[in-house]
Amino acid sequence: MIEVAIIAGGPSAERGVSLKSAQTIAAHLSPEKYIATTIDITPEGWVDIHTGNAIDLNSFSIKDPKNSIQKRFDFAFIIIHGTPAEDGKLQGYLEMMGIPHSACNVLTSALTFNKQMCKDHLKPYQIPMAESMIVKAVTSREVVEHNHIKPPFFVKPNNNGSSYGVTKVKAWSQLEEAIMHALQYDHEVMIERALIGTEYSCGVVREGSQYHVLPITEIIPAGEFFDFAAKYEGQSQEITPARLESSLAKQCQDRSGFLYQLLGCRGMVRFDYILEEGTFYLLEANTTPGMSEASIIPQQAKAYGWSIGKLLDIVVTDCLHNRY
DSSP, X not given: OEEEEEEEEOSSTTHHHHHHHHHHHHHHSOTTTEEEEEEEEETTEEEETTTOOBEETTTTEEEOTTSSOEEEOSEEEEOOOSTTTTTSHHHHHHHHHTOOBSSOOHHHHHHHHSHHHHHHHHGGGTOOOOOEEEESSOOOHHXXXXXXXXXXXXXXXXXXXXXXXXXXXXXXXXXXXXXXXXXXXXXXXXXXXXXXXXXXXXXXXXXXXXXXXXXXXXXXXSSSSOOHHHHHSSOEEEESSOOOOHHHHHHHHHHHHHHHHHTTOOSEEEEEEEEETTEEEEEEEESSOOOSTTSHHHHXXXXXXXXXXXXXXXXXXXXXXXXO
């Protein structure tokens, strides 16, 4: 039996989403092959979510205070959305401890978590992306216009996910308030041209030397964009496989497979796009995508012919045998 630590929670605004994802993973890991323990990273420390027993970070193990038995783990399934996982901090700790894990390495995670830095890295590879800029304080209309951005545009935290702190700005009068709102979630704020089109998402999973590019999901939010409510509260219509002609589907899937390998990804990664005038523009790479029952990756796995259990087994097996 393989002892798996499902690491969830964390201090970010996405804590609740992470805990829902952890429940899905715990429910679908095969009990015939895995013994799963959910570890909650809280402000007070790391604990077994069911017993409350503390995690010994010097050995990444649990000691039951009622006896001397110390439980050690063979593998860590990382499902924290936001820091300290999507930015690579947790991976650094696990790699120092010699614990194989399910996520991208430190460099890939840190790079993809910083939206603007990832875009700058990808520019030489001709990946279509919207014009954008970074500010760290309220800025003027003139500065934004100088960067060839005008309404409508998005103002969002540069290092965050799940659409927390995001505002679609339709008039210059909204600029100051939108930046101040985003600064509540991050010290850096991205201002990005609003792409005009439909949103799509495509997941990729590695299995040894094979890269599985999953069916594309078409996203139709009830509101103006794919915000938190649309992602996690059912306020969107998600169609998998997406209603795309074959040439467009191929463009999206080829780009997703290319990006997965270019960025050095591992485990499950989801790439989000806007289709504008026949071209898929990359929005971002999600290296720890949601795994709640309503999340996109489980939908895509099902359309691919996989159960959630099979998807998880492929990820754990691949990352156990291919650590980097």
